[in-house]
Amino acid sequence: MKDYIQEHKERFLSELFELLRIPSISSSSEHKQDMYRCAEKLVQLLKEAGADRADVYETTGHPVVFGEKIIDPSKPTVLVYGHYDVQPVDPIELWKSAPFEPEIRDGAIYARGANDDKGQLFMHIKAFEFLCRTGALKHNVKFIFEGEEEIGSPSLAKWAREHKDMLKADDILVSDTTMIDEKVPSINCGMRGLAYLEVEVTGPNKDLHSGHYGGAVVNPINALCDMISSLIDEKGRITVKGFYDDVVELSAEDRAMLAKAPFDIEEYKHFLDIDDVNGEEGYSTPERTGIRPCLDVNGIWGGFTGEGAKTVLPSKAHAKISMRLVPNQNCDRIAELFAEHFKSIAPKGVRVKVIPHHGGNGFLTPISSNVYKAAARAIGEVYGIEPVPNRGGGSIPILADLQQILEINPLLMGFGLERDTIHSPNESYLLSQLFKGMESIALFYKYY
Amino acid sequence: MKDYIQEHKERFLSELFELLRIPSISSSSEHKQDMYRCAEKLVQLLKEAGADRADVYETTGHPVVFGEKIIDPSKPTVLVYGHYDVQPVDPIELWKSAPFEPEIRDGAIYARGANDDKGQLFMHIKAFEFLCRTGALKHNVKFIFEGEEEIGSPSLAKWAREHKDMLKADDILVSDTTMIDEKVPSINCGMRGLAYLEVEVTGPNKDLHSGHYGGAVVNPINALCDMISSLIDEKGRITVKGFYDDVVELSAEDRAMLAKAPFDIEEYKHFLDIDDVNGEEGYSTPERTGIRPCLDVNGIWGGFTGEGAKTVLPSKAHAKISMRLVPNQNCDRIAELFAEHFKSIAPKGVRVKVIPHHGGNGFLTPISSNVYKAAARAIGEVYGIEPVPNRGGGSIPILADLQQILEINPLLMGFGLERDTIHSPNESYLLSQLFKGMESIALFYKYY
Numbered sequence: 001m002k003d004y005i006q007e008h009k010e011r012f013l014s015e016l017f018e019l020l021r022i023p024s025i026s027s028s029s030e031h032k033q034d035m036y037r038c039a040e041k042l043v044q045l046l047k048e049a050g051a052d053r054a055d056v057y058e059t060t061g062h063p064v065v066f067g068e069k070i071i072d073p074s075k076p077t078v079l080v081y082g083h084y085d086v087q088p089v090d091p092i093e094l095w096k097s098a099p100f101e102p103e104i105r106d107g108a109i110y111a112r113g114a115n116d117d118k119g120q121l122f123m124h125i126k127a128f129e130f131l132c133r134t135g136a137l138k139h140n141v142k143f144i145f146e147g148e149e150e151i152g153s154p155s156l157a158k159w160a161r162e163h164k165d166m167l168k169a170d171d172i173l174v175s176d177t178t179m180i181d182e183k184v185p186s187i188n189c190g191m192r193g194l195a196y197l198e199v200e201v202t203g204p205n206k207d208l209h210s211g212h213y214g215g216a217v218v219n220p221i222n223a224l225c226d227m228i229s230s231l232i233d234e235k236g237r238i239t240v241k242g243f244y245d246d247v248v249e250l251s252a253e254d255r256a257m258l259a260k261a262p263f264d265i266e267e268y269k270h271f272l273d274i275d276d277v278n279g280e281e282g283y284s285t286p287e288r289t290g291i292r293p294c295l296d297v298n299g300i301w302g303g304f305t306g307e308g309a310k311t312v313l314p315s316k317a318h319a320k321i322s323m324r325l326v327p328n329q330n331c332d333r334i335a336e337l338f339a340e341h342f343k344s345i346a347p348k349g350v351r352v353k354v355i356p357h358h359g360g361n362g363f364l365t366p367i368s369s370n371v372y373k374a375a376a377r378a379i380g381e382v383y384g385i386e387p388v389p390n391r392g393g394g395s396i397p398i399l400a401d402l403q404q405i406l407e408i409n410p411l412l413m414g415f416g417l418e419r420d421t422i423h424s425p426n427e428s429y430l431l432s433q434l435f436k437g438m439e440s441i442a443l444f445y446k447y448y
Numbered sequence: 449m450k451d452y453i454q455e456h457k458e459r460f461l462s463e464l465f466e467l468l469r470i471p472s473i474s475s476s477s478e479h480k481q482d483m484y485r486c487a488e489k490l491v492q493l494l495k496e497a498g499a500d501r502a503d504v505y506e507t508t509g510h511p512v513v514f515g516e517k518i519i520d521p522s523k524p525t526v527l528v529y530g531h532y533d534v535q536p537v538d539p540i541e542l543w544k545s546a547p548f549e550p551e552i553r554d555g556a557i558y559a560r561g562a563n564d565d566k567g568q569l570f571m572h573i574k575a576f577e578f579l580c581r582t583g584a585l586k587h588n589v590k591f592i593f594e595g596e597e598e599i600g601s602p603s604l605a606k607w608a609r610e611h612k613d614m615l616k617a618d619d620i621l622v623s624d625t626t627m628i629d630e631k632v633p634s635i636n637c638g639m640r641g642l643a644y645l646e647v648e649v650t651g652p653n654k655d656l657h658s659g660h661y662g663g664a665v666v667n668p669i670n671a672l673c674d675m676i677s678s679l680i681d682e683k684g685r686i687t688v689k690g691f692y693d694d695v696v697e698l699s700a701e702d703r704a705m706l707a708k709a710p711f712d713i714e715e716y717k718h719f720l721d722i723d724d725v726n727g728e729e730g731y732s733t734p735e736r737t738g739i740r741p742c743l744d745v746n747g748i749w750g751g752f753t754g755e756g757a758k759t760v761l762p763s764k765a766h767a768k769i770s771m772r773l774v775p776n777q778n779c780d781r782i783a784e785l786f787a788e789h790f791k792s793i794a795p796k797g798v799r800v801k802v803i804p805h806h807g808g809n810g811f812l813t814p815i816s817s818n819v820y821k822a823a824a825r826a827i828g829e830v831y832g833i834e835p836v837p838n839r840g841g842g843s844i845p846i847l848a849d850l851q852q853i854l855e856i857n858p859l860l861m862g863f864g865l866e867r868d869t870i871h872s873p874n875e876s877y878l879l880s881q882l883f884k885g886m887e888s889i890a891l892f893y894k895y896y
Contacts, residue, residue, distance in 0.1 A: 207872040211842025212737060217725060228677075292663055307477075310747070348726065
């Protein structure tokens with residue numbers, strides 16, 4: 001595939017850039033049309049690559065793209081999952097180049113979605129194109145690209161259940177994660193789940209003058225801070241009642257195996273410009289993001305946030321709070337426990353609303369599976385080093401659903417790097433990873 | 449004055465409305481020109497009312513209006529203070545009519561500034577007009593209207609020092625506060641001071657994916673909530689080291705006198721739609737806002753606050769935090785203590801910036817003074833009940849400065865009511881209070 005990439009490089013980049021120019025932000029209703037444009041573009045790319053068919057499917061939300069090439073129904077089938085929707089771009093002022101005007105700087109593509117996940121799903125289309133055009137395709141390949149991953153895939157599980165037969169496959173292949181380092185390639189063998197909620201704390205029924213009322217009326221911002229502060233104890237453990245009930249403690253052996261992945265705490269702190277890390281007592285930093293659950297405030301707002309000073313005692317305060325879950329924790333149950341707990345800790349003088357956003361369960365992929373072995377061999381050959389198994393801290397909730405609906409395991413063969421700062425300003429994707437990813441995927445089919 | 453009001457009512461309202469239509473928001477630089485328009489309008493009104501002279505004075509910030517009528521330098525002189533700047537109008541969507549398009553509904557004027565302080569300073573101009581035109585003026589009267597009260601009067605103290613001779617007077621008269629109720633008129637004999645600061649908590653140097661980093665890196669929003677939560681203890685006392693050092697405890701006698709002002713806790717809770725009040729242990733609700741200091745978060749923001757869900761672990765979190773102070777607490781000292789304390793409680797893994805906004809000291813006015821007695825008699829006559837002395841929770845920091853620079857006491861003869869919701873959407877001012885205020889002020893000069 002190396003030569004093929006060399007030959008078609010310019011076209012590859014121009015096709016990918018076209019995809020990146022479409023602002024397919026799933027969380028914002030104003031981009032509804034962009035979602036369709038992006039889906040249509042993917043249909044075109046799949047067909048041009050060699051798919052027998054590719055179509056846009058309506059869902060209750062943003063459309064799904066499905067395409068396939070069936071060479072022989074008796075042969076093994078790989079289902080490739082990816083998502084074409086992207087995160088919002090705020091704070092926009094921190095982008096060095098416009099998020100939807102892709103630009104190559106220092107060997108990397110800078111754009112929203114350059115990595116997550118347009119760049120990574122694009123590798124699959126191009127590896128598939130190579131196999132089709134060189135007559136090397138030995139398996140059936142199906143593609144499913146959704147447009148709602150960044151908002152928790154509210155429609156895909158239902159759609160997948162309705163199209164279960166069409167999606168039938170032996171393995172699910174996904175590139176939507178990172179590897180540890182270019183020099184330390186890795187394959188994710190598990191991901192965390194997610195419960196995401198929004199809370200609203202209401203004190204007085206109107207904004208008040210903080211001079212006239214301050215000191216006598218519960219300030220909903222202060223109350224919200226108190227409540228949030230109480231959610232994590234001094235050992236870094238989440239205080240929501242029942243939160244840890246279903247958490248499976250890893251054996252010393254499992255922890256030792258995962259600790260093999262190299263990790264440099266000084267480099268980590270330097271990369272983030274922090275003087276110290278933090279988290280649950282008794283666990284290492286990779287364990288804190290890999291095998292332990294956590295709770296984070298993703299957003300908070302209330303009162304006067306403009307220029308200058310306004311002496312207001314506000315009526316309301318809000319926060320978005322999410323919990324990362326480990327396999328065996330059920331996201332709906334955790335959302336319920338959180339809502340109950342959060343309401344129970346509200347002080348007198350305020351009312352609390354808890355609105356669940358999306359959620360998803362975590363999952364684990366057996367390292368002994370054929371699909372893992374083929375991926376490890378392919379990556380090992382391209383990178384010149386055997387990849388290490390790893391546990392990802394992020395969540396692709398829909399994968400746990402697909403695993404359950406289709407009764408097959410997803411394999412997370414991600415080529416992103418930490419430096420790509422996905423979800424943040426200046427998201428990027430190294431050209432070297434883009435091309436090595438294509439090569440690895442093409443080789444995967446060889447060893448699968 | 450009653451007849452005079454009846455006769456000129458329409459003109460009064462049209463003049464006041466003209467004043468209210470000018471969006472003189474001092475905290476926002478885009479309204480710079482509106483400040484001048486408003487100042488010029490006041491000069492015109494003062495001259496038309498009968499002032500010998502009235503002029504706009506430049507300061508380092510927004511302009512000051514000064515006008516006077518000297519009938520005889522040997523007679524007592526009253527200095528009337530007011531401010532023509534107003535609070536911002538956010539959240540604009542909660543206004544029933546446009547904030548700068550005054551409208552009369554149910555006997556009240558609705559507009560930003562209807563009460564605070566355009567409506568209230570207007571009463572002084574019209575009482576003065578009445579006295580001038582009917583030949584009843586027996587004193588010298590000076591007017592000082594500033595344009596920076598809502599942002600802490602950063603320029604007026606310096607300007608007043610430079611114009612000390614021009615401002616020479618025997619008493620300062622101010623209408624910029626509330627009375628307890630139309631049926632329970634009151635005069636403020638003291639106000640709280642203010643220290644207002646903004647804090648910024650920085651964790652990692654960029655927004656991160658909360659899945660990849662959550663649980664291992666200090667989230668600046670969680671840290672900010674922890675820090676804010678620790679600022680008030682379970683007894684409702686502020687934990688900033690040294691905060692209470694200069695607070696003067698009132699005698700049982702003083703507290704008993706202040707407790708004479710009627711206060712209905714059930715009505716108070718009903719008005720605010722809260723199930724309970726809160727505050728410092730051992731003090732009543734009126735004491736908590738009148739004679740005790742407090743701390744409130746006036747605004748908080750950080751992370752993703754848009755529609756939907758974004759799984760971000762943000763780089764920064766911010767809050768605006770203010771403390772109301774009692775007389776004898778120094779606002780600069782308190783701001784310093786706060787900054788020191790807030791930095792000292794920052795956990796590892798974050799950096800903290802504290803930016804002081806404005807501040808001011810509290811003050812007390814003796815009830816035995818002539819100026820208080822004249823005001824009490826005037827209000828008693830107009831309302832048919834003797835007014836009660838009261839302590840205001842708000843802050844007019846500049847009055848403490850003027851008191852010190854000019855060596856005279858301000859008298860707070862306010863006609864606002866709690867229902868006016870100043871600083872909030874739908875600020876209003878009852879026509880009955882506007883006109884009774886004019887009458888009371890005219891009578892004040894009779895008994896002064």
